[in-house]
Amino acid sequence: MPALTGQQALAQLWAAAALDPSALERALLPAGAPPLPSSFAVGALAQASIGASALMAAEFWRLRGGAAQTVTVDLAHAAAEFRSERYLRVDGAPAPELWDAIAGPYRCGDGRWVRIHTNFPHHRDGILRLLDCRHDKDSVAAALQGWRAFEFEQAVAERGLVATAMRSFDEWDQHPQGQAVAALPLLDIRRIGDAPPLARPFAPRPLQGMRVLDLTRIIAGPVGGRTLAAHGTDVLRITSPRLPSIPPLDIDTGRGKRNAELDLRQAADGERLRRLLAEADVFVQGYRPGALDALGFDPEQAARLRPGIVYASLSAYGHAGPWAERRGFDSLVQTASGFNHAEAAAFGGEQPRALPAQALDHAAGYLLAFGIVAALARQMREGGSWQVQVSLARTGLWLRQLGADQAACAAADPGLEQVAPWLDDYASGFGNLRAVRHAARLSLTPAHWALSSMPLGSHATEWLPR
Template structure:
């Protein structure tokens, strides 16, 4: 496993284009296997956290700070990889956000299909498509009238989210898989001119860096949470028209302020343009092309704010026939072969999901790594920069780390198991127990200066 972790870190660091000498300042403790999986989830967790921590240290040094070491404990990294599972508020675990009809079903052709209905409009759309009641047995019966691939395509055509189960061989033959395989684990490109922004020396790596977070659920909010852990002023912008999952808002909201803007209205778009004019980082996870329709494409942002670091997060990347499809971690696991091959390794008859939302978490740390690498480039070279991350690219990278023997029967770490890495603090929801950040910088310890607060708790302004 140590060799796998080193391999994973070197891959990510190479794509960041930061100085290779920083790798000598990394201190890794512990090793897997820890999670019950035949995939290298433990190595991926430790590598992603280590790489994002090193990027923060590199940016701090570039701003005039002292060089420092970065330490990551494997078990702490795994705990953070599952952070939403360990959240407690006033001693109670928040309600399970999983919808009662979401999950895996057999279709009439005998193939498995996974549907995602945790958002009300997705749930209602699936029920309309199936013409059945809001009941798991009714959904199972209705899907007997469908072939899995036909339902997958019909759902996508309606903006819904469902994927048929594939094994690796079947996925590798798919045009979307070939498009993903041709791309790096994340991309970093210059999209415009502009002078270096000249970030002054600061006590913490991202002090004075203003980041707009226009994302939901796990991956995007996690990436912004990492930036906040290193001192960034993160303003999370949501819309009153978009659904969310409160449990995830609690865990991923630490260190941020929260405001709402209705981007369907010109007043909301004008307010966002004003915020963008003073931002350093813009992170968005809208459906591909969604923000371009509102005037906030990467090129729009570079024109409105020369020197911006613009981060795009998607399900399937920006190339291939599925580039415009919506998706979630669980659906990517099903479509791209992980559930089938995990089940085969376990000798199970039914598809087997990961014991963590691993693709979401990998992508989240890649968002943070890419954003900080781009900030380093912007400081040295000037220009506006575009970072592109997708869940599918994260999955392709994870698969490349190889398999793990003898781990499938391990227990999932309990709350008691991860207790050494928990912290307790007040929040806008009550007394919160949650996982601390696992990438420990020797001179600028990661911490969240602001408590998690309900959405729309703050004004859409950089003035605190």
């Protein structure tokens, strides 16, 4: 099917969330030339997902007593924001390398390809132990010649590591997890408890006064929190001192947030999080489905502790199916669900080819923000506690459904010079940053980040006054 425009894709999102279609008249998403080299409508995905989050913020402000306003999203700017981590500069220099030396695709002994993800030390060390090889690409490639791709994928999953075999779309569609993902809604918003509507008095910014506990890592969830912060929320990101991080991603997605550390395995820190949750409006987490349940932070427990909460969850493969609890990242979901195979074919190659952005991560982040604000609006009108669920794999299926454009493979890959009009300078706790500003332009409440990026653990575990 021909690729949809961003405006058409936004209309799909709005309908999926059962929102008033008249609001779409206030969204301006002009079409243009494909902004990135891909056979998929990555530009429309960027424009629509960013546009949905911004239009929903504008509508929430209107519900709070603000005036109706227009939202404009430039196509090329949206595509640049989908690759914000690539364009980040710290004190004029590129940010440190994101990816580990052995991460990437390899051919197995049966001729099929796998992709390994080793950007966290414990994942890297586990892969090296499994393969009994050195930390270099040649050694990994030689070791994988002794494996069949699907058997390696399963062995990795059993050890809690992260790698996937490359599948075609047809193979993914026939896989039990592919079928489970296809049965899920793109954006799952459901009521999980009773509570009276919470008062949301007028504020100068759309989401000002909203408190968000952000327990997410890497790209997708942190992009969602960064988006909420761009419209005025008090985002308190909670990380664990036990867990590794990827500093350039923390710098890029940390704009607008405060950062605190808690170790939820310690009783005192768990109690601190409960006190924060009791005064929060949103709890967003990106751990594997069920991972927080034993610690007392599942959706139902959160709703009892804070009636009226919006509890948002992000997962790799969705909350249903045999892979629901499997660890995953954008690059691995692309590989498992057919994108690497399809892009390779479109460009005339055989080796797995990734999309020209961490598109599933970024889109899922904006969809998460969109769903959270839509749920806040429902809470304000109807009462109740609400759950929002988004996954990378279901977001990928939506990208497929937006259609393909083989001619877009010839689009130029924009470098730093091409995206310069959308870069701003920021002071930060890491030095002077140059980074992509938010692509959504609201006519009455311009999006911006009031706080600078700061190192993890820089702030106290407490809320700011409303």
